[in-house]
Amino acid sequence: MSENLFGQHISKQFNAELEDIRNRVLTMGGLVEQQVLDAVKALAEGDLLLAEKVIERDHEVNAMEVAIDEECTQVLARRQPAASDLRLVVAVIKTITDLERIGDQAEKVARMGAHLTKIPRPENQYIEIQHLGELVHRILHNALDVFARMESQAALEVTQEDARIDREYEATMRQLVTFMMEDPRTIKRSLDIMWAARALERIGDHAKNICEYVIYFVEGKDVRHTELVTRRD
């Protein structure tokens, strides 16, 4: 990435530290993105081994959050950053919290997937989860991309994808309720699918939060809870 994201520091070491933090966030983001993909695939394909792998790897996500958080606190203490450097560190502290929670939601989807392997598969092969999963993967991928490039206009555009996810989610829920009422024997399975859909919808919210931190970093102002970007959590 270009040098001009950060201010000119007397200390090259400080530049290297900020760059290192940024790279670690992107590495964490990559792992979380893979977790989401794998969780949806495990559920859709009834792959118990893959579901178990996702559940197992959540520890790695957690460990990354703690390590980056620690590094940020040390940078705050030692370097006493100001202006955009400070906003970067604050944005990172918030971003990793959302990434960690995306990891938790992916783990939940994987748990539902593992649970669902024990019962007969529906004819539609969980198409609603696959579809929602694709939308959610895309917003997460785009959010990580704008974080990497630190572009506020692109970040704003990505936040708008969340509205579509919310609409798809609502439609999925209505359909599942209809199934349950038509055939009460599908209630338990439908509930598992609902929880998975809910977890995916929340991943969309977290991805949107990450975009808001990018805007905060670039613009130097907090856009949360404004009309520009309204968050659903």
Next chain:
Amino acid sequence: MSENLFGQHISKQFNAELEDIRNRVLTMGGLVEQQVLDAVKALAEGDLLLAEKVIERDHEVNAMEVAIDEECTQVLARRQPAASDLRLVVAVIKTITDLERIGDQAEKVARMGAHLTKIPRPENQYIEIQHLGELVHRILHNALDVFARMESQAALEVTQEDARIDREYEATMRQLVTFMMEDPRTIKRSLDIMWAARALERIGDHAKNICEYVIYFVEGKDVRHTELVTRRD
């Protein structure tokens, strides 16, 4: 509160700023606690006006988060705090994120409550939500109390209350599934109760997170994701 929570600063003004931040977090906590109480009451008693009041007041919670966040960033920039002062500011930044999300969950409970006023009330008067609501209110109240006193041992004890909430939540869910299977006409209502129960369970998780930030502040180490305290989100 006692002076000795903070280090001795040359600047009395700095002490006053930290004290002000702490007081504002407690004010925000008080509002959020009231929102949770009102949301559960509105749902349990079918009080549409109260539900609408909760939904309306969520803006106040959001505004408080943004204002405290801004104040913390300014303190980091101007005062360049170190050691326990720095940990306090970081703990506050994280705590207000959880408080804001508790506010969101309270709003969700209120929305379910408003929705449920349109359909006949069950014989049990939503006893499961009332019961879960009491447990969740208690853990939140206790979490805010340990935040006010900054006591790590008490914080550790409060985190343990969350396991009981999780058990009650699981029992509630199982019971609601049974109702749905026995009488599919109750499916829609049961789903609303489930979403409300889920929101309450998540408030318990956020309260636990706040306790973990208190431990981080006092002990100077991060206890998240350790065996001591395992978080469910």
